[in-house]
Amino acid sequence: MNHLQRRTTYLAAVLVLATAAVAQKTSIQLPPDNPLSQIKSGTGDDAVRKNCSICHSTDYIVRQPHLSAPQWDGEVKKMIGVYGAPISAADARTISDYLAENYGTVSAESKKTEAGKH
Amino acid sequence: MSSLDRRSFLRTWGMTSAAIATSLWGREFLVGPKLAWAAEGSEDPLLAGRPLVRYPGKTDLILLTSRPPQLETPMKYFASAITPNEAFYVRYHIPPPTQVDLSTWRLKVTGHLDKPLELSFDDLQSKFPRASIVAVNQCSGNGRGYFSPRVFGGQWANGAMGNAEWTGVRLRDVLSAAGVKPGAVDVSFNGLDQPVMPTIPDFVKSLSVSRIMDDPNVLVAYQMNGQPLPMLNGFPVRLIVPGWYATYWVKHLSEITVLDKEFDGFWMRKAYLIPDTPCGCVEPGSAPAHTVPINRLDVRSLMIAPTGGERLAARKAVALKGIAFDSGYGIQEVVVSTDNGASWRPAQLGKDLGNYSFREWSLQWTPPRMGRYSLMARATNRIGESEPSEALWNPAGYLRNVVEHVDVTVA
Numbered sequence: 001m002n003h004l005q006r007r008t009t010y011l012a013a014v015l016v017l018a019t020a021a022v023a024q025k026t027s028i029q030l031p032p033d034n035p036l037s038q039i040k041s042g043t044g045d046d047a048v049r050k051n052c053s054i055c056h057s058t059d060y061i062v063r064q065p066h067l068s069a070p071q072w073d074g075e076v077k078k079m080i081g082v083y084g085a086p087i088s089a090a091d092a093r094t095i096s097d098y099l100a101e102n103y104g105t106v107s108a109e110s111k112k113t114e115a116g117k118h
Numbered sequence: 119m120s121s122l123d124r125r126s127f128l129r130t131w132g133m134t135s136a137a138i139a140t141s142l143w144g145r146e147f148l149v150g151p152k153l154a155w156a157a158e159g160s161e162d163p164l165l166a167g168r169p170l171v172r173y174p175g176k177t178d179l180i181l182l183t184s185r186p187p188q189l190e191t192p193m194k195y196f197a198s199a200i201t202p203n204e205a206f207y208v209r210y211h212i213p214p215p216t217q218v219d220l221s222t223w224r225l226k227v228t229g230h231l232d233k234p235l236e237l238s239f240d241d242l243q244s245k246f247p248r249a250s251i252v253a254v255n256q257c258s259g260n261g262r263g264y265f266s267p268r269v270f271g272g273q274w275a276n277g278a279m280g281n282a283e284w285t286g287v288r289l290r291d292v293l294s295a296a297g298v299k300p301g302a303v304d305v306s307f308n309g310l311d312q313p314v315m316p317t318i319p320d321f322v323k324s325l326s327v328s329r330i331m332d333d334p335n336v337l338v339a340y341q342m343n344g345q346p347l348p349m350l351n352g353f354p355v356r357l358i359v360p361g362w363y364a365t366y367w368v369k370h371l372s373e374i375t376v377l378d379k380e381f382d383g384f385w386m387r388k389a390y391l392i393p394d395t396p397c398g399c400v401e402p403g404s405a406p407a408h409t410v411p412i413n414r415l416d417v418r419s420l421m422i423a424p425t426g427g428e429r430l431a432a433r434k435a436v437a438l439k440g441i442a443f444d445s446g447y448g449i450q451e452v453v454v455s456t457d458n459g460a461s462w463r464p465a466q467l468g469k470d471l472g473n474y475s476f477r478e479w480s481l482q483w484t485p486p487r488m489g490r491y492s493l494m495a496r497a498t499n500r501i502g503e504s505e506p507s508e509a510l511w512n513p514a515g516y517l518r519n520v521v522e523h524v525d526v527t528v529a
Binding site for chain 1: 167168169171173174175181182183184185186187213214216217218219220221239263268269270272273314315316317318319346349350353354384388
């Protein structure tokens with residue numbers, strides 16, 4: 001094996017090792033919150049953004065099925081009671097009402113439609 | 119992104135239309151204006167409005183939530199039994215770590231042991247026999263979005279699952295090396311992910327000591343399909359619990375603690391509970407009297423081709439294809455109906471990659487005439503467990519297994 005061959009073999013070996021080894025430091029950058037999941041405008045939307053967004057993006061709200069006011073209230077109570085979300089009692093009420101109004105079983109739109117019938 | 123960039127970014131997207139926000143956000147993460155609905159070629163309303171995104175180490179996945187991230191695998195990837203790492207779904211309760219330095223990373227094995235261990239990444243690879251298994255990792259809530267009545271929680275379609283070859287060391291070898299003391303009951307598992315606030319319970323799960331010592335397939339995996347795990351699938355090592363729901367497959371595993379009593383952490387005692395009934399189900403809309411921690415996978419089969427809403431040609435043969443899996447007994451048979459359940463024919467099973475793997479199946483079908491067809495597949499495992507024709511229900515939206523329908527038009 002001449003010098004050049006040896007060097008080529010050595011380089012090939014280094015390359016194989018480099019491929020097999022896992023990088024010592026690995027890091028990623030996560031994207032900001034999904035801009036397509038903004039919550040509806042409505043009474044209390046500020047309280048939702050201020051409080052709920054501490055822990056999670058708003059897709060956690062807009063992707064949920066439209067369930068009842070007591071069910072939404074239960075979710076808000078769970079966030080406070082189980083996960084310790086630092087939400088004041090007044091804000092909690094506002095948030096529950098907002099969610100039931102905008103993401104509840106009877107949406108704001110259909111209420112308007114109902115009102116228009118009378 | 120620097121904090122200044124982030125602020126201006128937030129200010130910007132807060133004021134702009136979705137279209138402009140899309141173009142700003144999209145440079146790095148959003149895959150053009152494509153929405154999952156279009157990408158899937160289906161009319162599944164669960165996918166409506168959900169963009170395809172590209173997160174670090176991942177290909178275009180269907181966004182469910184961005185923080186903490188939940189990304190769903192498009193169904194087309196299940197046309198093959200092995201799910202590519204970059205297409206594997208992502209699901210976090212609390213924010214994932216964004217940095218890991220292997221030169222300082224250690225797996226701590228502590229608790230009710232003779233000699234607690236601190237293992238480096240090299241130790242794991244050099245000090246224990248290597249073990250591999252192909253196994254399905256499926257979120258407990260996969261398919262939750264299809265529950266009726268609907269329930270709160272991640273509104274997954276059926277893409278919160280994947281199948282990979284996991285390589286690492288047997289957990290029982292690690293515990294044996296550490297010398298489990300008599301009287302050990304449970305083993306808890308914690309990862310590098312950290313809650314946003316100290317009041318939020320850290321994501322810690324447990325298995326019984328006997329569950330681990332009796333099962334050579336429970337692994338601490340450092341490879342997924344022969345490659346390092348993507349960060350968002352648990353780099354550098356992840357617990358592998360073949361046959362059980364993914365909630366136990368703790369990502370970024372960093373602490374294994376052997377306990378001389380039952381583990382009573384939040385994520386075992388308060389969350390991931392199913393009704394303590396033979397079916398794991400209750401009357402829709404009702405609450406269970408007793409619950410137990412979720413455990414092994416139900417039998418499932420999914421048709422991947424054709425997709426719902428697809429148009430086929432009359433009198434032209436088409437391959438009906440899909441996958442089936444169970445909790446590790448192995449798939450015995452898959453039967454297919456093209457007449458809304460009136461008659462069933464056995465499908466041909468694909469290569470057997472092991473009892474815990476997806477099993478491919480296929481069946482040639484020639485649509486006899488024009489019209490709408492409801493195509494169905496039903497799997498049965500080797501102990502006779504199968505899928506019900508009507509979906510069962512539980513309040514958390516877990517354990518979905520039902521004979522799914524794929525409605526196609528023959529024109």
